[in-house]
Amino acid sequence: MIGEEITLKGVRKSYGSTVAVEPLNLEITAGEFVSILGPSGSGKTTLLTMIAGFEYPDEGRISVGNRDITRVVPNKRGIGMVFQKYALFPHLTVAENVAFPLRMRRQSPHDIRTRVAAALDIVQLSAFAARYPHELSGGQQQRVAVARALVFRPPVLLMDEPLGALDKKLRESMQFEIKALQKSLGVTVVYVTHDQEEALTMSDRVAVMAGGKLAQIGSPHELYDEPRDSFVADFIGKMNFVPGRVIGREADEMIIRAASSELFRLNARKLAGKQDQLVQLAFRPERARLVRKSQARPGALGGTVSASVFVGSHHMYVVDVSGDDTRPVHVQAEPGSDVRFSAGDEVEILPDPAHLTAFPLVEVR
Structure with a gap:
């Protein structure tokens, strides 16, 4: 060498x-x-x-x-x-x-x-x-x-x-x-x-x-x-950001209220948050599932598909999240899935809890 x-x-x-x-x-x-x-x-x-x-x-x-x-x-x-x-x-x-x-x-x-x-x-x-x-x-x-x-x-x-x-x-x-x-x-x-x-x-x-x-x-x-x-x-790969607020803590979990008043639980080690702190929930497009809209599904972000893009190896869906002033969320279709969504479909996004993180709310450069 x-x-x-x-x-x-x-x-x-x-x-x-x-x-x-x-x-x-x-x-x-x-x-x-x-x-x-x-x-x-x-x-x-x-x-x-x-x-x-x-x-x-x-x-x-x-x-x-x-x-x-x-x-x-x-x-x-x-x-x-x-x-x-x-x-x-x-x-x-x-x-x-x-x-x-x-x-x-x-x-x-x-x-x-x-x-x-x-x-x-x-x-x-x-x-x-x-x-x-x-x-x-x-x-x-x-x-x-x-x-x-x-x-x-x-x-x-x-x-x-x-x-x-x-x-x-x-x-x-x-x-x-x-x-x-x-x-x-x-x-x-x-x-x-x-x-x-x-x-x-x-x-x-x-x-x-x-x-x-x-x-x-x-x-x-x-x-x-x-x-x-x-x-x-944001700079490494593609990351979704959804604004939220810390509303409490139970044991080693932070409880965060995000879009559509949905609650998310996050391992406390992933966020040194405090009560009422504004945060950004973050997850990768391939670390979430897209499903048809349901009446009651915990830990889901409701929204409407605005675009479906085929990139060769997979489909990427762009979803406008309901009741939230945030950037559109991108979700990568699950490998081998036959389920397809079209623009206008009412859907829910289910981030994988194991790969969900959060950062203090600052402007993403």
Whole structure:
């Protein structure tokens, strides 16, 4: 394994009066694949450029292994980088593009030939060594960029939206290729993206940025099943939010009154709530059932189907919840169910109690 750990301690960056990254601590273990995920302006790219050395932090320390690289210039950090636009030299062949970092490091011709051949073999482009970038597909160009970033065997590889220019099918294929390559080499990868599905698919851990702060870091499963706040819950996957109010507590359960005056019981550990606190009940579309309207069914949200959308693998229903000023609720049809609903149908939504959570009522960004 060639990867080394990355440590950021108290790192902060501002541009004039605008704080791009609040003081932040982050530890990435050797050989780990960590994605930095967040909306535009969240600070994720600024964080990456500080690790790369294109920007210096105003405060804090950045280290790779046991080396303090906080003020080291980019070409002395020994870090590989892949950009969204690949930045290949159009007048150089594939082999010459891959060899470029080695020539800059004054490697011997023999070492250059050996390492270039090995790098092209890793990305399965040995047969394309003599071609020029314009003779390659987007996916092939992307692999050349990866080979060039890895040819000098860096302990850390930074990737900034590297698949953003590819179509969906090719992007999904390249996700698995990059992950497999990273695992085989053991290189530490920091991967910046705004695509949540991409981050969840590829990463050992995902760091979610919001407003220059590290909102939450964890495994894809942790972020999806146990989001720390409503922002992370809303940003990772699709989440339904229904306003409610805490009206009491019995033993280890919080009692919440939500839409249509329906009562819901929530494990107290999922919400540090107090009497009369406004909250948002939250559940995933696949963690609820949709049934025909009944006269008396506890723990149900009544509503009207406003749309039925077929997305290939399943149907998704959009439901306007009765007596409540909230966003439409999305419910994914149960696998194998023959029951179909149409716009205008009166229905009830039954959230799975085991996967129902709540957050203090704040605006979902």
